[in-house]
Amino acid sequence: MVPAELSYRRIATFWLPLASTWLMMAVEGPYLAAIIARLESPTENLAAFGVAFAFAIIIEAPVIMLMAASTALVKNASSYHALRRFTYGLSVALTVIQLLAVLPSVFSWVASAIGLPTDVARLAHHGLIIMLPWPIAIGYRRFRQGLLIRHNLTRRVAYGTALRLGSMTITALVAARIPGAEGVHVGTTALAVGVIVEALASRVMTRRIVTQFRIDQYCSSAEGSETPLTIPSIGWFYLPLAMTSVLAMAVQPTVTFFMGQSRFPLESLAVLPVIHGLTFVFRALGLSYQEVGIVLFGDQWQHYRRIRNFGIMLAVGAAGSLALIVFTPLSTVWFEDISGLSPELAAFAVTPARVLALLPAGSVWICFQRSVLVHARQTAPITWAGMLEVGVVVAMLFITVHTLSWVGAVAATTAIIAGRLVGTLFLIAPTARARRQHAIHRFGVTGPVTVGSTG
Numbered sequence: 140m141v142p143a144e145l146s147y148r149r150i151a152t153f154w155l156p157l158a159s160t161w162l163m164m165a166v167e168g169p170y171l172a173a174i175i176a177r178l179e180s181p182t183e184n185l186a187a188f189g190v191a192f193a194f195a196i197i198i199e200a201p202v203i204m205l206m207a208a209s210t211a212l213v214k215n216a217s218s219y220h221a222l223r224r225f226t227y228g229l230s231v232a233l234t235v236i237q238l239l240a241v242l243p244s245v246f247s248w249v250a251s252a253i254g255l256p257t258d259v260a261r262l263a264h265h266g267l268i269i270m271l272p273w274p275i276a277i278g279y280r281r282f283r284q285g286l287l288i289r290h291n292l293t294r295r296v297a298y299g300t301a302l303r304l305g306s307m308t309i310t311a312l313v314a315a316r317i318p319g320a321e322g323v324h325v326g327t328t329a330l331a332v333g334v335i336v337e338a339l340a341s342r343v344m345t346r347r348i349v350t351q352f353r354i355d356q357y358c359s360s361a362e363g364s365e366t367p368l369t370i371p372s373i374g375w376f377y378l379p380l381a382m383t384s385v386l387a388m389a390v391q392p393t394v395t396f397f398m399g400q401s402r403f404p405l406e407s408l409a410v411l412p413v414i415h416g417l418t419f420v421f422r423a424l425g426l427s428y429q430e431v432g433i434v435l436f437g438d439q440w441q442h443y444r445r446i447r448n449f450g451i452m453l454a455v456g457a458a459g460s461l462a463l464i465v466f467t468p469l470s471t472v473w474f475e476d477i478s479g480l481s482p483e484l485a486a487f488a489v490t491p492a493r494v495l496a497l498l499p500a501g502s503v504w505i506c507f508q509r510s511v512l513v514h515a516r517q518t519a520p521i522t523w524a525g526m527l528e529v530g531v532v533v534a535m536l537f538i539t540v541h542t543l544s545w546v547g548a549v550a551a552t553t554a555i556i557a558g559r560l561v562g563t564l565f566l567i568a569p570t571a572r573a574r575r576q577h578a579i580h581r582f583g584v585t586g587p588v589t590v591g592s593t594g
């Protein structure tokens with residue numbers, strides 16, 4: 140699957156559709172929120188949509204890394220069937236958890252614990268029920284998208300996401316015209332339909348790949364000599380990846396909790412989502428880079444240097460582009476004219492946004508490190524790095540908010556950038572060790588491990 144000669148243009152061609160997929164996913168939440176804001180009772184419905192969406196994201200977090208797992212593990216019919224069974228089992232388990240969460244008694248207890256107003260709690264409950272197909276649909280489509288990436292068909296991943304956005308848009312516009320439709324019903328129905336359509340599209344687009352697996356299995360020509368995958372072995376490989384996703388989801392509610400205890404809490408809570416939206420555009424360029432390394436490193440790491448060098452260029456470009464906005468008058472254009480903040484809030488947002496100027500580079504760096512570890516099938520350090528990152532974020536928030544009395548938004552962004560820095564520094568040694576051990580195990584290398592001369 141990996142070409143003998145790998146040019147930077149080939150890497151870019153492979154990566155760009157994945158980057159566009161992340162960017163398209165980044166706009167779906169704000170886009171639906173804009174539709175809900177134009178319907179009746181926008182405040183309550185926007186709040187309920189945010190709560191339902193957050194609950195659904197937290198519940199489905201363990202399946203997010205199935206795309207990376209499928210990209211790394213599925214090489215033939217037996218590995219395909221093994222990971223498919225694992226995907227189905229995990230997705231069903233998460234659906235059961237969501238079913239339990241929407242039981243009236245359980246949801247009422249949770250809504251009361253976090254202090255949701257009665258109307259918001261009622262609407263959020265409806266929204267979470269509508270989103271019950273999410274864990275299965277997202278788990279299935281990420282499993283299938285991994286097959287596409289593995290076979291250098293990244294454009295089809297982008298096509299599937301475009302279909303998701305298109306079906307979501309049509310559903311939202313139609314549902315919004317139904318008399319008496321609540322905004323949260325419109326938004327969550329559109330999300331559910333979108334992911335189902337994308338899952339079905341992923342199935343259609345991977346049909347030939349699966350058929351070829353079956354032909355190869357029948358001919359006994361492509362099963363290879365690797366140890367067959369089993370559910371326990373997949374579990375040991377995948378658990379650290381799932382834990383990493385869950386830990387990442389824990390950062391946002393932690394930040395929100397500390398913001399309520401900081402200086403200028405309302406202003407901080409108001410600008411942080413806007414800052415997050417801006418930085419996510421550039422962080423998405425790095426988040427989409429993980430699967431690039433998993434596929435293109437090569438069995439002998441012959442393309443390691445080219446993948447690394449391209450990542451360096453990507454990190455510099457992403458961080459430099461964000462810096463160009465937040466350190467120049469373009470910040471006023473973004474925060475006031477595009478994001479709609481008042482001049483006072485726009486000025487308040489500039490300093491914390493500047494703190495995060497290097498975060499896109501950190502995203503590229505840590506995703507490159509994760510791709511090395513996943514390619515070498517040594518995923519445990521990824522979880523340890525995630526735990527360390529969250530721990531640093533919490534410690535920094537406690538110190539800056541309660542001891543140093545920093546402005547909340549500055550404290551939050553400083554904690555986030557510090558956590559990411561510590562996490563990436565922690566992975567330096569495991570990443571280098573994983574390359575050496577993988578080469579020794581696979582090829583019996585006894586001397587220093589070298590990479591190819593393609594860099």
